[in-house]
Amino acid sequence: MLHSKTNWQSPAADPGKIRELARSLSISPLLSSLLVQRGMDTAEKALVFMDGGAEDRHDPFLLSGMAEAVPRIRRALEEEEHILVYGDYDADGVSSTALMIYLLRHLGASFDIYIPHRSNEGYGLHNHALDWALQQGVSLVITVDTGISAYHQIAYASTLGIDVIVTDHHEPPELLPEAYALINPKLPHCAYPFKGLAGVGVAYKLAEALLGSSVPEEWCEIAAIGTVADLMPLVGENRSLVRRGLSSMRHSRFPGVRALLAVSGITMNTVSAINIAFGMAPRINASGRLDHAGRAVTLLTTDTAEEAEQLAAELDLLNKERQLVVERIVQEATAKLEERISRSGLPDIIVLADQGWNVGVVGIVASKLLERYYRPVIILDIHPDTGMCKGSARSIPGLDIYAALSSCAELMDHFGGHPAAAGMSLPHERLEAFDEALNAYAADVLTPEDFVAVTAADGEVSIADLTLQAALELERLAPFGMANPLPRFILRGAAVKETRRMGQESKHLKLVLQQGRLQIEAVAFGKGPLADLLPAGTEVDVLAELSVNEWNGSRKPQLMLQDLAVPSAQLFDLRGAADAVKQAVQLESLLQTYSGKAGRAAAVFQNSRTSPLRELKGMSLWVYEEAGGISLLHQPEDRGEPAEVTLLCLLDMPESPEQLESLFTVFPGAENIALLHSIRDGRDRLQVPTREHFAALYKWIASIAASPTPEPEVLRRLSRQSALGARMLNRMLDVFAELDFIDRSGGKITFVPQPAAKSLTASEHFIRLGKTAEMEQYFMEGSRSELQEFLLSRRLGAS
Template sequence: MLHSKTRWHSPAADPDTVRDLARSLSISPLLSSLLVTRGLDAPQEALLFMDGGAEDSHDPFLLKGMAEAVPRIRKALQDGEHILVYGDYDADGVSSTALMIYLLRYLGASFDIYIPHRSNEGYGLHNHALDWAVQQGVSLIITVDTGISAVHQIAYAAELGMEVIVTDHHEPPEHLPEAFALINPKLPDCPYPFKGLAGVGVAYKLAEALLDGKVPEEWSEIAAIGTVADLMPLLGENRSLVRRGLSSMRNSPFPGIRALLEVSGITMSTVGAVNIAFGMAPRINASGRLDHAGRAVSLLTTAHPGEAEQLAGELDLLNKERQLVVERIVAEATEKLSKQIGDGEPPDIIVLAEQGWNVGVVGIVASKLLERYYRPVIILDIHPETGMCKGSARSIPGLDIYAALSSCSGLMDHFGGHPAAAGMSLHRDNLNAFAAALNEYAAAVLTPEHLVPVTAADGETEIADLTLQAALELERLAPFGMANPLPKFIVRGAAVKETRKMGQEGKHLKLVLQQGRHTIEAVAFGKGPLAELLPGGTVIDVLAELTVNEWNGSRKPQLMLQDLAVPQSQLFDLRGAADAVKQAVYIKELLQPYSGGAPFRTAAVFQNSRLSPLSQLKGMSLWVYDEEAGISPLPSGQAEASGTISLLCLLDMPETPEQLDALLAAFPQVENIALLHSLRDGRDRLQIPTRDHFKALYKLLAGIAAAPTPEHEVLLRLSRQSPLSVRMLGKMLDVFEELEFIERSGGTISFVSQPSAKSLTASRQFVRLGQIAEMEQYFMEGSLRELEDWMLARRQGVS
């Protein structure tokens, strides 16, 4: 039994509405149900969403501050003023800066750019940068993707004689800076109807205002990158802007974008928003995380293909380095948290800080820990000399991290961000108070339900409905991203027809799923090890995205697995494992993420004679087979069979039916059993005893043991003349002794020439031999299904 990692939530669409919309628009019921569940149940509204239109774009002068900013910039152009574009180091900030470069080049402006170094300077405006700007003769500063919280810095700029126009999209603080103009759709009194613009989206609206709406179409490519990378909702104006950008990108005139697509392994003709999010954006961000974002700005703005190829290659290498750095810090942070909480639960908000944690990647580390613990996470780097901490936060839907930080703003030097992500700086002396204040805030906001991850699905469907035509039709809902995610479907009761690992070192999983006569391939990245837990015939539920797999000119539908569950108890066939203890630990680690949030209890059972180092079975309750009680807890093993056992590992098989029955009775609620026992050599196995076996043995004994003969010699001679194992022959001698066909005395055996007539079935040893042999045959040779059915029958007999 595997529990899903998250709770799947699937809204039910009204079947009549789905049918009517499908008929009205001549679309499939699958696409119609998606539109309905996403609130697009009116035909005209659904058509507008799928096909787009001019209605999505709004007058840039509806943005508060635009009416003041545009004439000021035009005056600067007319007077030949030197302008500074002040950007940010993430992909949105880089895109915003690049877009402003194209705009100011187009307008013939005199300008410089400045992007702070993430590690050395940190987020936002800095006074030393303003000092530098004055020295360069700057009189007007235009911020992009930053500035809305820079109250003191903008006041300092005014003291230096420079005016500042802020273009930003971050949450505005209560006290706003006194800039020449503030352009931010989130300002409380801003009438702009769409509030979800990225920083680059606001910069794009400024370009629209300055160019009377005649913005070169290819600039939408730059806007698309920043919008997708900054996880802005792909609805309304963003959807229209990204769609136009992707269309232009498929034949991009920008050498930098072409080179970035190539190094990311993205096919230009089919580039989509998902490619930006997982291919282009990480490489752009790597520049600001491990080096300086100026390199990424140069890539997006260069006109030279050779320079573009070189810069794209450098960003690709930086991204690979970034991945290694992230892996190291995640391991260190996880270990640090484990030491803090021991066997307890993590705090409502996890706050971890350490020297040497590259400030450029702490946001990624926070995301990975959030995924593991499903708690808001803050990861900070501590400067070894100054003691200043710079960090990033990532949060869950139930907690607005910006609001949480605002509640303890006095403990920080600076902070800013969104409900889901934020950045901050503070001194290490305030760390304990900071963590305590945040958790006090969280305690009043979070409920237990908030801490259970939920994945929104778009509906439950059958494999028969997941056709190639349906997959192609779903593209009408693209581009996919925030607020318009790739559709996810729940398929229940699918049988695994084929299982295999794929990719380097078997890292990924490929399944063929079947329902009735319909099959579909399913791929799960990073889940290759689960192949051992999903043998053919396993019935599973899956949460998956429907995609098109193109290979060698052929196209077919394919599921990309996001999560899965096996609703029934499982028997894992690992019989003959070279190292049963090691394999038990491995299976435990594989299953633990699929415990469904319930306590993950494991147990191991073995023979008393086992010599393996049981110390490796840390955290498992340990049990041994017992001749009298059947099964007994090991005193030092913290044996506990109460409650549901997630995994029961049989390191050795039981020797008797009584031991098996005791085992089944001791663990009445077990979700999974792993068979890890060794396999006896065929010549050492027992056979179901028959009357013919005993007839043949009786004749042999008459000749071998007519006079008292040492038992070991009898067994040796019998084994030479009989196909039965010595072990089997020994147990048959026990039957003959009970029936008084032989006599044992002083280690010798004597054949009784004229015994009393007795039926074999009257022998308790004969019946017991049959039971033990049957059990051994199932455990050694039976198929998984045969053994499972037999054990179920015995369990029912036990209960």
């Protein structure tokens, strides 16, 4: 049994609306259900969403502050004032700055740009930057993707005689800066119909206000990058901007965009919003995380292919370096956390800090630990000289991390953010109190249900629904992103037909799934080792995205696996393993990695086992008892709440039905059983006894032991005459002795010539031999499915 990493939830949609929309638009029920679930439940709404409409584009002068900003910029152009574009270091800030560069170049303006250094300066407008601007002769500052909270800095700019126009999209504070103009759709008094613009989207609306209908279409490419990278909702005007940007990007004339697509390994004529999010955006962000974001701005605004290729290569290297830095910090942070868990259990809010944790990537590290432990996570870098801790938080839906930070605001020098993510700084000496205060707050807010991750799905389907036509139709919902995610479907009760690893170092997994006569291929990147847990015939439930696989001119539907569950108990057939202990350790590790449920493993073996067991550190160790049960040999220390045994590793097979029954009695919650015992040679195996076996044996004993004969001698001579092994012969002698057909005393055996007539079935040894031989036959020769059925029947009997 494998548990899914998260709980899957799919909304129920009105089947009548689905049928009617499918009929009226001549689309598949699958596409129709997606449209209805996402609020496009009429033909008119659905067509606007799929094909776009004029209502997706709004008059830029509906933005509060635009009417003041445009004349001020025109005056600056007429009077040849020097303008400063002040941006931010993330991908939205970089895109916003690049777009303003294109706009001011187009207008023939005199301008400079300024983006603060993430590590050295931090986010936002800074007074020292305004001092520098004054020295450069700047009289007008236009902020992009920042500025809405810069009350004091903008007041300082006024004292310098510098006007500030703020274009931003972040949540406005209660105290608004007294800027020349504030342009932000989220301002409470702003009547702009669409509130979800990115910073680059607001900058684009400023360009529209200044240029009207003559805004170059290719500028949508820059707007698309920032909008997708900043995780803005891909609905309404954002959807229109990104769709137009992607269309232009497929034949882009920007050298920087072309070079960035190339180093990201993205096919230009099929670029998608997903490609921007996972290919282009990380490379742009790497510039601001490990270096200075100015390099990324130059890439997006250069006119020469040679410079673009060089800069794109540099960003690619920075991104690879960023990945290595993240991986190192994740390992160090995980080690710290595991050590803490071993002492006091898993906290409700994870707070970890250390020196040398690059402040530019701590947010990514927090996200990765959140994914693994499903707890709110705060990762902080400690400055080696000042002791100041700067960090980032990522949270789960059940906890508003901004509210949590607000509850202990007095412990921090600075903090800001929103319910899902935040940033903060505080002195090292307050770190312990900070951790305690946050966890005290969480204890009052979080419930056990909040620690269960939930993934939204778009419905339950069968393989029959997942046709090539349906996969192609889904493209009508693109671009996919926030508020319009790539559809995910739940497929239940599919049998694994084939399993194989693929790719470099066999990192990836490919399955062929079957329902009835229908099959579909499924791919899971980075999950190659999962192949060992999914032998052919395993029934699985999967959460997957539907895509089109194109290869050598042919196209077919394909699933991209996001999560997987095996709803029934599993039997892992590793009989005859060269190193049973090593195999048990590997299996436990795989199950811990790929199953969403914590559990413990137990290993059971015969007392005679001599192989080293010290590698089975985390397992409870048990031995079979001759009397028929099992007894505990070693129990590992519990870390936090003791977990139930879910994996039972049989290093040796039980020698009796009583030992087998005791396994199920002691481990009723074992969801998975691994058979790791050796395979005995044919003569060493027990056989289900027959009357013919005993009749033949009776004759041989009559000739061998007419007078008292040492038992070893009897066994040696019987072994020569019979095809049966010593173990089987010994058990049969037990039967004869019980029935008084032989005398077995003093180490000798004597044939009894005229015993009382007794049925073999009157012998308990005969009954036990039959049951034990049947069990052994299954363990030694049965197929995996036969064994699974046999063990299930015994398990039910034990329960």
